[in-house]
Amino acid sequence: MTPVVRLLEIAKVYRLGKVEVPALRGVSLEIARGEFVAIMGPSGSGKSTLMNLIGCLDRPTAGTYVLDGQDVSRMSDDELADVRNGRIGFIFQIFNLLPRLPALKNVEMPMVYAGVGRAERRVRAVEALAQVGLGHRLQHASPELSGGEQQRVAIARALVNRPAILLADEPTGNLDSRSGEGILAIFQELNTAGMTIAMVTHDREIAEHAARILTLRDGRLVRDERVERPRRAREIIAAAP
């Protein structure tokens, strides 16, 4: 079976004026369908850059990236926009919802760009919000939602176009541990149902919710380990006082 993500000698160099700053120095890796992978590393290790490249928000300076069987490393801006729209679900540390719009409209947005009709949009958005446990808060805008709820709206938005992979950049970074654990529980449930997930974190405990941990240092992949017994988010929530 073809891997969902296949990176071959990916390099990214940022240009700051006349200085060239290498952020990634040749990273090769594969993420298979149905995997839950955590990407770790100290700040400046290049993990966010890697995440942006996997998420097609940016293009590599060198190397090849095959997403879901398709080479996306040399695509045009519009082609990348379509890939982000249809095959990638992105979840950010600071949620990145449109604050003026109610949850339902936020979740409908990717489908607007995909050209999905109004009625179908509505049905799928309601379904996605119900899936993350927010079926009762459809019309609430971000300011009326807690951090955990906002992140769950963001997950619903990421899922709604049935992406090939879910990418999460420090998804629990702005949440208290209980809400964060709730988000991780959703990830684990989605993963059990077959969703491929890649998550960036700097926290070992959070990374251990995944079945595999990749570690970056100075723009290179330095470790690729299996987690023998991933932490079970539901059990942690249940055990909490």
Next chain:
Amino acid sequence: MAAGWRGLLGLGEVLGVAVEALRANTLRSILTTLGVIIGVAAVISLVSVGQTARNSVVGEFASLGPDLLWVLPGKAKEGSFGAAEEGRLTLTYEDAQVLAAQGDAITGVAPVLQTQIQITAAARRYTTTIVGTTPEILHVRTLSLFAGRFLTDADLARRKRVAVLGTSLARALYRNPAAAVGRRFILGGRAVEVVGVLASEGSILGLDLDDRAYVPFTAAQQIFNLDYATFFFVKAADPAAVPRAKREVERILLRQHRGEEDFTVLTQSQLLRSLDAILRILTVALSSIAGISLVVGGIGIMNIMLVSVSERTREIGIRKAIGARRSTILTQFLIEAVAISLVGGFLGMLFGLTSSWLISSRLFQAVPTVATIVPIVALAFSFSVAVGIIFGVYPAYRASLLNPVEALRYE
């Protein structure tokens, strides 16, 4: 999935986003719109007032009769409006008599010796126009009497100090035009008796044609101590005979003046053409000035859209991250700019039409016609859409170029 098709499908959605964004900054949107409102209102009111002025002035001149000619002293240059050599009087009472006697294509000649002067009636002073002329003018200018009688050949022969008043003058001097007949006023230190009052003629170019007194040409010569006529009215046999009448007048007068062409014959169509040209230039000049305010309004839109793009950098990043293409972002911001200018255009049109209505009815006793309004409404809408697009493109283009990673990092 076809690219263009996808962009179009979101149009309703994009419109919603535009309205939402404009509502979020109500005061700012209103102020921005104001620039366009003022611009469009100014353009519309000036264009339509100008148009109405042209229609009404041209109509007024046309109503003088298509068979009318003017003979002015002095030789006019080609294409000029009146006689070039002003102050040089060359037309005599005798010229008028010869014209009337010899012209075949001419049915009437009325010499006019005209001056603005102060008269006194019932111890009150009043400045009006005294028109020294012959009884023929009644026929030449198709005037009609309201009360009393008109000037007669006997009045002319005896230089009688009698006057026929226009209705406005009669009302100003004696309150009731019907009661004016038989009254007297003082002109140049001597009494003049009112023998008749004319029916109203209206006004032309805002000049009240009823504010004047007709006196015998010979009496005017004596009073003003002038021999020459200010100009002649000549009436052609019918509108088709105007060119022939013109040639005839020129031939006869040339002979009268011993070959010296020191006069100008103007036909009504010549006058109308020059007038129309002048008014058109005026309208274009005024509207161009108004157009500048529209450009200023457009710059206001551009300014506000640039602010909006930088304020919403993060929103643009989010939209791009979840799959908005460059064209989608471009369309979104462009539609916002066009929405501002369209609302401004619509309100400006309402203000513009209202003010042009008021101005036109005051100045020309005429309101803009449907034929005037329809192209103006089309003009306003195309102007405002054009302003929105022209001044919205650059900010929208800037928004569409934003890199999603950098846009998302923006605080």
